Amino acid sequence: MEKTNIINTTEQTTSQIYQWTFELAKTAGVQDRIAHILTSAGFLIVAFILLALLDFLLKSFFNSIVTRLIKKTKSNWDDYLLDNKVHVHLSRLILIAVSQQFLPLIFVGFPSFVTALDKFLSILVIFAVYGLVNSVLKTARDILRSSMAFVDKPLDSYLQVFQIFLIFVVGTLIVSILTGNSPWSFLVSLGAASAILMLVFKDTILGFVASIQVSANDSVRVGDWIEMPKYGVDGDVLQINLNNVSVQNWDKTIVTIPTYTLLSDSFKNYRGMQESGGRRIKRAIHIKISTIRYMDNSEIEELRKIALLAPYIAQREEEIKKYNNEHNVDEEVLVNGRRMTNVGLFRAYIKAYALHNPNIHQGLTLLVRQLDPTENGLPLELYMFTKGTEWAFFEDVMSDIFDHLFAAIKYFDLEVFELPASDDLRHLLDKRVQEIQ
Structure with missing residues (x-):
């Protein structure tokens, strides 16, 4: 409530300033339309200066204070926030949000332009939010990847699924803003085109299903040695994402195959051998x-000198002698009975x-x-x-x-x-x- 009162007060003040400037221009003998243009141009220059100042303050705050604090900490998760430029997307969102609140007040004399400007800024806010959420998701992926429990999981596939969902949401909201209709009405009309979408995103859908099944069955991990002669694959898995799997062969060549081939075709995984x-x-x-x-006695005696073979010869001789005696074997004929x-x-x-x-x-x-x-x-x-x-x-x-x-x-x-x-x-x-x- 207090925030709304502040905004209303600011709008009233800005409107009064605009009206005072407009009357001042008219006093100078300028036509009404020209007076509106000059007033809006002056306000626009002031707005750009204020936004540039705000951008400088935000960059100084994030690049100096926040960055120093992050580098001093022992934990890694805040370093991943910095690497994925979460602070950049956050400062961009703040700038656009401020612009959306105050820039339309500049064009009081142009109501139709204010409407178009408001839609444009709303779309920029959606893109800024998408960039911020996407950076946070990448940070979560990097944090999970640093854990031993997730080092061999296809995290890129999961990230791409979330990214596709976000893009779908962003597209729906943009269409809703441009048409002025509810997002639900767009989704209802989209259902009729679901067959076309499934055809367009066939590989993506198959890859998504394959990624889930590969992860659930633990059939392939990053770092596994797999072999698929049909596709010339014989090496270590480098990456598993939504659409493809990258494998580095032993000759250092890199082969990329669709993820769904891990389900549709057979492959050999050497992980069991390595474990x-x-x-x-x-x-x-x-x-x-x-x-x-057959070997005669003299030859057997000669082979008995081989240390590894001597115990076997002694055991075998006892077995043969016992068998031949029990069966009254005529040893003059070599093929009779048992011999070495x-x-x-x-x-x-x-x-x-x-x-x-x-x-x-x-x-x-x-x-x-x-x-x-x-x-x-x-x-x-x-x-x-x-x-x-x-x-x-x-x-x-x-x-x-x-x-x-x-x-x-x-x-x-x-x-x-x-x-x-x-x-x-x-x-x-x-x-x-x-x-x-």
Whole structure:
């Protein structure tokens, strides 16, 4: 009530000053219209000077006093207010609000212009409020992002949803001001065009739904390593917003895909692998099948010298001896009963080597298995996990293991399958020519 009385008093004072100036201009022999123009121009100059002074005072207050106080505090949330220029939008809103209250009084002699000016200033107030609210929302996003609980959440998507809602509200209010109708009547007429709006904002709506489901299901976080071969995606997620997801591939290229593809297409997320602490090795050595055979006693005794293999040989010998005795096996024929083979001992050696390797995770699956024989030999697959997920560490460990196994396979009188090279064929041809000669 007191504020209204102050404004009314100010309006009366301004009106009296305007009338006094107008009469003074008429006394000087100026026509009425020219007198109104001169009076309004004088008031306008004074108003600009006062607004410039107010703008200077606001900037001085925010840039000196408020900024110093914020920088002295230990908390970060007020720093985010400063970074997102909340004070700039607030001072702008104050200037426009003051202008809206007092500038229409300048044009007393032009009532039609006052109406248009009032609508224009009302629209500027709406834009200023939108800028202030948008800055506050960005500040809230930055504050939440600094918390560990929200560091991997798609906060940009939520921010964009609020921004779209604000833009819709701003548009509705502007149309209402320009037409002079209630905002509700505009919304009712807008319902008829909802089908067109859904078509126009199809990607935005799909992205919004996808962002909510991705967040609710916790299927993708910022920082996750994902792979989508269809879109050439193989790297870390940099950003998840309403319309797209940015991924930095391992070759440092950045790929942007629509957010809704995370729901419509399949993708691989390596987060589970990274959280488990182990990365899978799944690679096979192809054994030349013609080199697979039974081992005789002398060869077994020679392999017993391998420290990792000796316990297995001793246990296996007891099992074989017991079985053969129970079944009265004729050991003169090698195929009778049970015997050790070079590929079986090699497989046992690989497993023992992995079990004693400090870089192999012993708490996860560890297998050395035979796959189906192919035209490229018998695949002997290593299925195990390294004790670490870093790419360089993983590659080094896997390379060290296979370096050792390729060198050790000769002790078991086995050969790795290789397709014939040109030198092999040339050697056979030369040998055949010599035999003919």
